[in-house]
Amino acid sequence: MATDFATIDRAPDVADDLDMSHFWMPFTNNRYFKSNPRMFVSAKDMHFTTDDDRSVLDATSGLWCVNAGHGRAAITEAIREAAGVLDFAPTFQLGHPSPFRLASAVAKIMPPGMDRIFFTNSGSESADTALKMALAYHQAKGDSGRFRLIGRQRGYHGTNFGGLSVGGIGGNRKRYVSQVWGVDHLAHTHGDAARFQRGLQPSNGGLANELEELVSLHGAETIAAVIVEPVAGSTGVLVPPMGYLQHLREITKKYGILLIFDEVITGFGRIGAATAAEAFGVTPDIITLAKGLTNATVPMGAVAASREIHDTIVHGAPAGIEFFHGYTYSGHPLAAAAGLATLDLYAREGLFARAAAMAPVWEDALHGLRDCPHVIDIRNCGLVGAVELAPRDNAIGARGMEVFHRAFDTGLLIRVTADTIALSPPLIVNEAQIHEIADVIRKVLHEVA
């Protein structure tokens, strides 16, 4: 019998009736969660509803992904309609219309010339696809000596082996010895001198110059690509110094190294433009996307490549398949329908411009927390921000986790990485909700030891 989701019991204590033993939860303290479950059962606009019927204000867009807010009818209707017409069709040596339409729509909001779009199903897959594309590009040019991939300390590019290898978050990497060979890392962009800086960090010309050092260490002729998040998200929101990305662009160009921006978080309005590339006026060679592409309704990622990269790989190949890479669900009909409806919604509601317009209110509200207990730094850019707390002695992350739980129980969803509160509300957030976010955090910071 078909399940009618509208009639599922949403009453309190849904968790009591669940067998929680089988779902091995990702990036979760499974033992703690399963004895202290905090469960959502529905969501609309800026709020989740919990299984005990409480409303929770979403200050993290779920996981940096629900940029247009929850339960947007135009998107869910598009998915429903698509599911009734074409449930699945392969995109290997065959096609169907919606991913072509979505690729055109994505191309329209990418920086000029970055209009060749490859679909994946997640940010992790986008990162690995981008890295492979970089290697394939150099090989197609007859430059297969370029195999090195350069990431950055504290960078996050998902959990697959490519992204893991160029990523720079120790906890994610240390246990997995087998990684992509020949990777090196730039230093991260956050310095103690710039604490409580509003917006971009002060210029620090030396930082991007590190790439020059890696070039002299390894030889430019061995380096395929540099991958960075324009604004590092998962590590706790590190905002780049002024001019840093421009400088990286200059150096990569000088040596024929490809520049990849991982815009899985910064894409689709998060910092007040379609991409961080647009916001910062720096055009890389490859951009990775996911999350906001479908407003997180159906998993989907994408990689936008320059025509030069696409044409070199595709037109340079002998007859047959040009790029030996892809996923069963690349360009899935439901995801493509969701993406088309999402991009249309962003445009109709002017949500990227709205994010830019709300950014000063956001900045003021966050920096108003400066005098709260435990706060050692505050960072912001567009509609993303972080409040960093001093860790407890010998217990990194314990204070952050307590703040997370208390905020949740007070009706606010935040995200914490170690002791940093990371915030990224849906772009529909209003001023009153921004103040509510700050007020709850202030209250909780006064409660925790």
Ligand SMILES: Cc1ncc(COP(=O)(O)O)c(C=O)c1O
């Ligand atoms: C910059 C960046 N790249 C890649 C990823 C991985 O995305 P996913 O979890 O969809 O695989 C994330 C996830 O937060 C991210 O922030």
